[in-house]
Amino acid sequence: MTSWRDRLSALAREHLPAELAAAWTGLFRPGIRLVTDGEGARVGRLGGAPVLPADAQWPEWPGRGPLDFLASVDCAALPRESLSIPLPAAGTLLFFYFDADRRGSDDIPVLEDVDAARVVFVPAGGPSAERAAPDGLDPYPARDLFGEVVATAPEREHILLDQTRTASGETLDEAAEEVQIPGEFVGSEVFGELAAQARGRGPEHQVGGFAAPVQGAVENEIAAHVLGGYRDPGLAEEAAQWVLLAQIDTDDEADMIWGDAGMLYWVIRSDDLEAGRFDRARCTLQCG
Template sequence: MLRPALRLVHAGEGDPVIAQLGGLPTLPINSWPGWDGHGPLSHVLSFDCAPVAELLPELGIPHDGRLAFFYFDGAYDDYQSTVGTWDPSTSPGFRVLHLHPENSTRAHITDAATPVPPGLTPFPPIALTAIRTLTWPAHETPMAEVVWMKHGLVEEEGARPSEPVRALYDALWKLPGGGYDTHQIGGHPCPQQGPVEMEVEQLRRGLASETFAWDHPEVQSAASTWQLLLQVASDDAADMMWGDVGQLYYLVSDPERPGEALFTWQCG
C-alpha cells in the first residue's frame, strides 16, 4: 500500500526548482479561471510536467506541458463563498489547467507572468524543490480498511485498527518526510478529518446526479480508485491559510488527464 511521492519544500540557494507556490502563472490570453458571480480564482501552485514525471514516474502524469492549480479561497468576496464537495454547484471554485508546452518551462518563476485580475491579491511566490519519499494511506481509508478486515486486523468493536496496525503506523510516521502540513505531489493524501477520497467521490456523484452514501460498498470501492495529484498545506511564507491550518487536495481518476481533477479541502 506504500506509494512514492514528492514532498515539496521551500527551495534554498542552488536547489533545483520543481514547482512555484503562489505568485503569478503563465497563461494564454484571457484564460485566467473564474467563478461566475463570485470572482477570479487564486493561483495556488504550478509545476512543469517533465521534471515531475521524471522524478515520480509512478504517478503517470503527462510528460509535456505545465499544470496550474487554482482555488477560490473566499478572500475576493470577503469570505461569502465556500467551495465544498457537499455542494456540486461550487465546483467552478477550483480548476486545474494543463497548459501546452509553449506556456511552460520558464527560466525564472517571475518570467512572462500573467497579470493578476483586478481586485485579486496574488499569494507571494515561493520556489519549491522536491524530495522523493514514501507515503501510506490513513488507516480509515476504504483501501486500508479492506486490508485490515481481510487479515483480521480490526478490533472487535470495529471502530479502530488493532494494536499491530497502530504499531505499523507509529513506525511509518518515523520515516523521513512523514507528517502532516506538507506540500506534496502524488502518493497518499494526509487527511485532517476523514478520507479525502470519499469526499471527492461524493463530489463526482453529485456532479453526475448519482446517489452517495458514506457506508455503501460500491461508493467505498469507487473512492479507492482516486489518486492524489497535489496536496497544498497552509504556508505562512506564502500567506496561505486554508481554514484553521488546513490543506487543499486535488485528486484524479486518471493521472493522464490532470485537467479533470476534482478537489476537496480539510482543516483540523
C-alpha cells in the same frame, strides 16, 4: 543513497507487529514533496503569477469572481522515476482556488462548488506568457519549489486498510485494533501517526502518492459525494478510482491558510488522469 521508504519502514517495524508492518509497508507509494528549501532543479512555484497560454481566460467562479493562483508544477522537472501517477512528460500544471478568507468573502467553497477550484494544464512549447492577477486579487508571495521523494502510505480510513490482509488473514484495520504507540494513538490511528512522524515538520505540499488526510480518507469523501452518501454499497469501488494529484498545505510563509490550519486536496479519477483531462480534477478542503 538511502531508499525513499527507509524512514517510514523503520518506524513501522519498530511500532507494529511484524506481519502488520510487512503488509502495510508493501502498500507504500512514493510522493513528491514540494519544499522551498530543497536542492537541485526547481520543479514549480508557490504564488506569484502564472504562465498562461495567450488565448486562455483567467479561471473564475461564476458569480463570485476570479480564482486565486496557488501553485505551478513543471511536469518535466519532477523526479519522474519516483512518480506514482502518470503525469505528462512535459507541460505545467496550474492550481487555482477561491480563497474566501483572504479576500473577506462569505462564499467559502464546499465540495459541491466545482468551479471554486481549477487545475489548468499548459502544454509545453505553445505561446504563453506570465499573466498578472485580475484587479482586486492580491497574489501570494512567489516562492520556488523543489522536489523531495518521500514515502506515503494509506491511513485514516483508506479503503486499502480494509482490503489488504496480513499473512494471518486479518485486514490491516483488524490487525491494528490491539496496537498502541506512544502518544495514545491506538488502532488504525497508528498508521496516520507513523506516516506523520516520517514526514516530519513543515508544510506538506505534495504531488502524487497517498494524501495526508487531516480527517478521513479524501478518496472516500469524493466517492460519497459522487454516489450521494457514505451508505452506498459501491463506495469502496468508487473510491478506488480516485488518486491524489496534489495537495497544498497551510503555509504561513506563503500566506496560504485553509480554514483551521487545513489542507487542500486535488484528486482525479485514474482514467481522467491517464487521458489528461485535468479539468475534471476535484478539490476538497479538510481542516481540524
